[in-house]
Amino acid sequence: MQRDKLPSLLLLPCPPQPQPSSRHVLDAAYCPSLTAALSKLKSTGAESKLIVAVPYPILHGQFVRSKTLSWSEAQSLVAGIYTIIAMVCSQLSIATEINAGSGSVDATVVLVDHNRSKVFASESGPTIETNSTIVVDLATFASAYHPWNYIFHVSSEQGLQLYQTYLKLAEVKQTLLHEQLVPVEGGLTMNSPKEDDSGSPPQSSGYPVVCLGGTFDYLHPGHKLLLTAAALLLRVPHKDSSQSCLFIIGITGDELLKSKKYAEYVQTWDERARNVIAFLSRILQLSEQGWKGSPALQIEEKDGDFQAAFRNDTIRVQCVRIQDAFGPTVTREDIDALVVSAETRSGGRAVNDRRTEQGWKPLDVFEVDVLDAEEISDEPTKTENYATKISSTAIRKLKAEAKVEVQK
Template sequence: MRQDDLPSLLLLPYPPDPLNRASLNAAYRPSLKSALSKLRRPTGASRLVVAVAWPILHGQFLRSKTLSWSEAQALLAGIYSIISIVCAQLSIGTEVDGGPNSVDATVVLIDDDRNKRYTSDFRPAIEPNNTVVVDMATFASAYFPWNLIFSVRSELGFHVYQNYLKFAEGKQTLLQSQLVPVEGGLTLNIAKGESAASPTQTRTYPVVCLGGTFDYLHPGHKLLLTAGALLLQVPRRGDPSPPCRYIIGITGDEMLRNKKFAEYVQTWEERARNVIIFLAQLLELSPRGWKDGTRPRIDEKDGDFKATFRDGTIQIECVRIQDAFGPTITVKEIEALIVSGETRSGGQAVNDKRAEQGWHALEVFEVDVLDAEEVSDEPTKTEENFASKISSTVIRQQRAARGGTKI
């Protein structure tokens, strides 16, 4: 794999507290803008992993970690919004395989407690827990090699950067030119009193489901897919339990024939493959990193796609949707459903249908929207450009104008 084809890494320090769109914008926008600007190249697409250090997991033992789903998805939505806004302003494409002047950015949450101390004989290794979020030592052991590594010029940024380099030692020989400091923002942290309540921890589920078209995978899709993955109850190492299942309904080609610029809609196979490749960045943990440039193995059966990760403890199932309900009314074992603001009403419809069949209702989780208005300095103009950058319809329109590849 050529150096330029490797993904780059941006290490972001701990989020502001309180966490909202305005504080995230102040803290992270300068760093994201600098990294995205440097990766934009007219000769081809670039990839960026944005790793956010955050003591997100709770629990004393590795096998029983929990997290606050509402906080985690709010952080993801805020960062993906900033990425989309910056890319709109800089004319950077955001979709997967977007071609020249595009950056395929993926946000990864890293559990990192700044107060944790390691003994001198500590050796970082891959130590997954019962969630999809890993700690910094595991991240450094499985995510490499990199094209560039961006670090934030701030006290917290330097701490996260040094911590990462300590754990990543020996994984990749890095030249000084590959280590790029970027501007930091303003991070607000308001000390909480002793009476302040901890965020409510969210239960996880053995079978989670969501649905969508996933045409030209972009930041809105990535938010939805990541938020769903955070709800997975991953079996512990050595646990005889079956793998947790992430069932993703992807609209079949026949249902998209009346879409605008339908001739530029990606095939179901391409859309499903991109979903699995994206999730591999969040779920696969290999001591060889992506050194061999290999892609996840996808098993095709009856027209659907399956892939397994983390020694068979996580199973991804991409199934074709031919109606409004998909697998939610054919797979009784599903327990949690992820929806967006646009598909909120669908959650109630699904539960009504399941009730007719005598099945248990699904827990419905709604992700935040990617919103330019809350963090934009130029609401009107930026919001218009922002909407186009995260719309599959407009992406198809742009490809039609360029005479891009049809299905």
């Protein structure tokens, strides 16, 4: 694989404390670094991929097989970073969806469980260690995520400490040239006071079966947040277990999208499902061979659905066609949790009403944060129509306008 076809890495330092940080605090800390990395990748003119790794001690628990995390804290952090990415890309006219072509940047946010005081035995090289969540530690990240086109690191005391620790682990897996190591400006670290001193946030030990629904047309940062937030709820069996957890993604069928604006540019169900699984592979797949040596993504088609397995079959992903407002939530009793957005909140209530009517247990419903540039910008004119710029409808509109220009 040519180096310019490889993903690049941006190592962000640990987020400001306490968590969850406000969007203003995250913007001050991360916007300069993200802007520099995204600008650099756009300037190459290539279709780029960027993994944004955020090392942070997010996991709790004494035993590896029973780790927990604060879902609200984790998804809030991911939402804040995707908001900054989407805002910067909007300002710099960088396409953000998967397979968007030259000059685009397809960014993925990955949480890495890491404490700055942790010491690694680098002489034996990094190894893959899994726990009961999808979040991995820094050594596992270095072992499974490689090789890179560029590695962007933040020029601050905390950023350099993280960079040096990571390099000791990563150099075992990849010989890095000086030109690949790119320092970027760090932001301001403002530790905001705690609003509530009631102790640790509620922890989640995860669920065996998690469900999510959407159209996922031209997979963009909003979709990536939803998928990541839902995956963070999975309780992953140990790698030696014969069991697996299940992530069900209901994807709207083609027939239900014929009345959408610019419907002729809506991607087919197959393409949308493949893009969902391809994205999830970045946060779920672990292979010591990294990008180059790991086997090609295997997608199994069964009864019209798409399925894939990750981490020794301990995580299974199933994309199903949705032909109504409920999808699998009212046909599968074994689902435990449902992830919704603010737009689909009422749908979550309707699902539980129907399940109750059927004599089934209601689902635990989790609502993700929204991507909202107004929360981090004091100058709204800079992000005018921000929400519409990252929507699937806006992407289809741009494709329609581009076709008209070509035909002139």
